[in-house]
Amino acid sequence: MKFKAIPTVPLLAGLGICLAVVFYCALLVGPVDISIVEASMNWIQKESSIGSLILFDIRLPRALLALFIGATLGLAGAALQGLFRNPLAEPGIIGVSNGAALGAVLVFYFGYANIAWFALPFGGLAGALVSVVIIFMLIGNSRSNVTLILAGVAINAIGGALIALSLNFAPNPYAIQEIVFWLLGSVSNRSINELMIALPFMLVGWGIILYCGRFLNALTLGEETASSMGFDVKRLRWTLVIGVAASVGAAVSVAGNIGFIGLVVPHLIRPFVGHEPRRLLLASTLGGAILLVTADIAVQLLSSGGELKLGVFTSLVGGPFFLFLILKTRNTLL
Amino acid sequence: MSLLSGTNLSYRIGDLSILEGIDIEVKPGELVGLIGPNGAGKSTLLRLLTCVEQAHSGEILYEGRDVNELSAEERARRIGYLVQGAKAYWPITVEKIIGLGRIPYQKWWRDASAEDDEKVLQAMKITETLAYRNRIVTTLSGGEQTLVMLARIFATDPQLIFADEPVAALDPYHQLHVMEILRDHARDSRGAVVVLHDLSLAARFCDRLYLINHGELHCAGTPTEIMTAENIAEVYGVKTRITGDAEGVSVIPVSRLGDHHP
Numbered sequence: 001m002k003f004k005a006i007p008t009v010p011l012l013a014g015l016g017i018c019l020a021v022v023f024y025c026a027l028l029v030g031p032v033d034i035s036i037v038e039a040s041m042n043w044i045q046k047e048s049s050i051g052s053l054i055l056f057d058i059r060l061p062r063a064l065l066a067l068f069i070g071a072t073l074g075l076a077g078a079a080l081q082g083l084f085r086n087p088l089a090e091p092g093i094i095g096v097s098n099g100a101a102l103g104a105v106l107v108f109y110f111g112y113a114n115i116a117w118f119a120l121p122f123g124g125l126a127g128a129l130v131s132v133v134i135i136f137m138l139i140g141n142s143r144s145n146v147t148l149i150l151a152g153v154a155i156n157a158i159g160g161a162l163i164a165l166s167l168n169f170a171p172n173p174y175a176i177q178e179i180v181f182w183l184l185g186s187v188s189n190r191s192i193n194e195l196m197i198a199l200p201f202m203l204v205g206w207g208i209i210l211y212c213g214r215f216l217n218a219l220t221l222g223e224e225t226a227s228s229m230g231f232d233v234k235r236l237r238w239t240l241v242i243g244v245a246a247s248v249g250a251a252v253s254v255a256g257n258i259g260f261i262g263l264v265v266p267h268l269i270r271p272f273v274g275h276e277p278r279r280l281l282l283a284s285t286l287g288g289a290i291l292l293v294t295a296d297i298a299v300q301l302l303s304s305g306g307e308l309k310l311g312v313f314t315s316l317v318g319g320p321f322f323l324f325l326i327l328k329t330r331n332t333l334l
Numbered sequence: 335m336s337l338l339s340g341t342n343l344s345y346r347i348g349d350l351s352i353l354e355g356i357d358i359e360v361k362p363g364e365l366v367g368l369i370g371p372n373g374a375g376k377s378t379l380l381r382l383l384t385c386v387e388q389a390h391s392g393e394i395l396y397e398g399r400d401v402n403e404l405s406a407e408e409r410a411r412r413i414g415y416l417v418q419g420a421k422a423y424w425p426i427t428v429e430k431i432i433g434l435g436r437i438p439y440q441k442w443w444r445d446a447s448a449e450d451d452e453k454v455l456q457a458m459k460i461t462e463t464l465a466y467r468n469r470i471v472t473t474l475s476g477g478e479q480t481l482v483m484l485a486r487i488f489a490t491d492p493q494l495i496f497a498d499e500p501v502a503a504l505d506p507y508h509q510l511h512v513m514e515i516l517r518d519h520a521r522d523s524r525g526a527v528v529v530l531h532d533l534s535l536a537a538r539f540c541d542r543l544y545l546i547n548h549g550e551l552h553c554a555g556t557p558t559e560i561m562t563a564e565n566i567a568e569v570y571g572v573k574t575r576i577t578g579d580a581e582g583v584s585v586i587p588v589s590r591l592g593d594h595h596p
Contacts, residue, residue, distance in 0.1 A: 230406035
């Protein structure tokens with residue numbers, strides 16, 4: 001499979017148009033048919049109607065969450081694949097997503113989730129923060145990427161074990177169900193408030209990652225060369241880890257674990273940016289958003305009766321698709 | 335004034351001393367060769383001189399100024415460093431790889447300027463890589479890849495080039511090509527330092543040689559001063575036949591000496 005690189009502006013414009021189209025479609029999808037124009041007019045004129053209620057309280061937050069979380073996962077995946085110079089890296093590799101998931105699970109476990117709506121996202125963010133502190137302590141002054149990956153493996157293992165422990169000793173079956181459903185990953189039944197808590201962290205994370213674009217390009221030639229090109233490799237690696245932790249931690253804290261977006265999207269986009277790590281960042285951001293919004297539309301169309309969780313769907317489709325991609329491109333991989 | 339000078343440079347990993355009390359100087363217009371057996375500390379010395387690693391003691395002056403006083407950006411513009419076995423990790427085009435040499439001149443939000451493109455073109459002409467500018471770098475032969483990596487350094491237009499074993503694993507044609515490019519660079523106010531295992535190439539192309547052994551400077555001087563059978567035998571543990579002609583000195587290893595281990 002051979003693709004030709006597309007210049008930056010047409011590529012980003014094309015992806016932007018695709019995103020606008022799928023986002024609009026996402027607003028149309030749901031059990032009730034509503035008119036977007038009518039609902040918007042009602043909202044502007046501050047008239048309450050079923051249409052405006054559905055659009056602004058249910059569908060818009062859901063579509064926006066899918067957009068921002070997909071974008072975050074696409075960007076973070078591209079950044080980590082660039083940092084590790086390995087196409088198998090994904091946002092979960094440094095352990096922050098499992099840390100955030102554990103934070104949220106503990107909120108469920110102790111029953112705070114029903115006391116205040118913001119307990120869950122804050123629990124997730126706290127979990128992500130603790131993971132970053134642990135990574136800092138484990139790695140210290142090490143220059144090696146391997147130490148960073150091993151720290152991620154350790155945090156993932158500990159996080160997974162503690163999540164299992166919480167399920168094991170859950171106070172009641174209802175709590176188990178809540179935890180399991182949340183862990184499967186979804187953007188449904190979230191309010192705009194939850195998005196507002198997560199959004200600043202995501203945007204700060206995006207800014208940090210995009211700032212490191214030139215560094216990721218220099219890393220194409222290895223760390224020693226990047227260092228000779230004027231980059232402080234140790235400092236910039238930390239900067240990137242913090243950027244990924246802030247954005248992915250925030251994403252997981254409101255939506256749970258949504259797999260494969262961060263792995264698959266950079267793969268899909270990479271040939272179109274000529275494999276250049278810096279150009280991959282923005283394109284993967286848009287690509288991730290398109291893919292997750294589309295996946296959420298599919299989830300809603302496919303669900304009848306019980307809800308198919310978004311995280312389940314992305315893994316279900318992402319896994320085989322990834323296999324197909326490997327089969328198609330295995331001869332061109334390094 | 336010397337282009338670069340290192341005085342009393344030492345480097346340790348834990349308790350293990352890698353380099354001890356090395357003095358080195360590169361004058362404008364000079365191609366300096368670092369020679370010595372495997373593990374002598376040549377690559378470490380290059381990493382210290384390019385500021386990729388910090389020396390535990392000693393001082394490095396760049397045109398009389400402490401090298402640490404230069405900003406990282408300024409250093410990256412003036413000093414080019416070709417690492418040992420340089421390779422690209424992503425299948426990017428040759429032109430893009432060479433374009434990476436312009437990073438020290440670019441702001442984080444900006445793409446390549448017209449001047450950047452011009453310098454990249456110039457670098458491709460110097461290294462004769464223009465013919466495969468649109469090829470994917472990972473599909474090139476070892477020799478071609480080395481030239482591309484060298485072109486990346488020329489795109490930066492540095493005053494001083496450090497190259498760590500640039501001709502290792504290259505055929506004679508490419509070996510001579512790379513050495514000629516480095517020789518041509520080291521003129522007027524510019525200079526180059528190259529780590530070599532091929533003693534004949536070192537003798538023929540370099541103005542001065544530093545022979546390093548066990549992390550210490552064994553001797554330094556012109557190729558004819560350094561390339562003596564005694565020096566080579568003492569440091570490398572091999573008997574050599576050394577011949578001279580109009581082209582310079584040739585050093586041919588003949589046999590190993592007893593159980594000497596460098």
